[in-house]
Amino acid sequence: MNVDDLALALGLGAARGAKALARAVGSAAGVDGKRRVVALGDAIARALEQAGHEPLRARMERGRLSLEDSSADALCASGLPDLSVASDVLRECARVVKSGGRIIMATSAGLVGRGPERHVLTALFMHAGLVGIEQQLARGTAITIGRVQR
Numbered sequence: 001m002n003v004d005d006l007a008l009a010l011g012l013g014a015a016r017g018a019k020a021l022a023r024a025v026g027s028a029a030g031v032d033g034k035r036r037v038v039a040l041g042d043a044i045a046r047a048l049e050q051a052g053h054e055p056l057r058a059r060m061e062r063g064r065l066s067l068e069d070s071s072a073d074a075l076c077a078s079g080l081p082d083l084s085v086a087s088d089v090l091r092e093c094a095r096v097v098k099s100g101g102r103i104i105m106a107t108s109a110g111l112v113g114r115g116p117e118r119h120v121l122t123a124l125f126m127h128a129g130l131v132g133i134e135q136q137l138a139r140g141t142a143i144t145i146g147r148v149q150r
Helices: 003-009 014-025 042-050 083-095 118-127
Strands: 036-040 054-057 072-078 097-108 131-138 141-147
Touching: 014 042, 014 072, 014 097, 014 131, 014 141, 036 042, 042 054, 042 072, 072 083, 083 097, 083 118, 097 118, 118 131, 118 141
Parallel strands: 036 054, 036 072, 072 097
Antiparallel strands: 097 141, 131 141
16 A cells, blocks of 8 residues: 555545546547556546546656656656655656656645645756646645656
């Protein structure tokens, strides 16, 4: 069981963050009518599937994702690793997303816990080479979106 699943089981709102991530992906538009979206967490994969997308379940191991370059239309993740390695992790996430695709990250912005400040997230996304960065708040969750450009 990972952190997302534990939070969901305890009713701490992981499902809301996962659903907000799935909504941020947008409408399905892949070859078969679905977007191929890397899901870093089981709760996120379930929410993506319910939203009509094709989740590609993956885990970050030793700083790498076991997926081919440009194999997905988007990537969704909840939480951010330590700020000292966050840009490297975001660059690895961008590697598996097609040019024009999006990295969508949910971080806590509620009373229970706070993630990095929004300007810090923007800087991390820019430092990782992502463009067109957008941010939105959804029920205590900050959603940061950056587009991959090669």
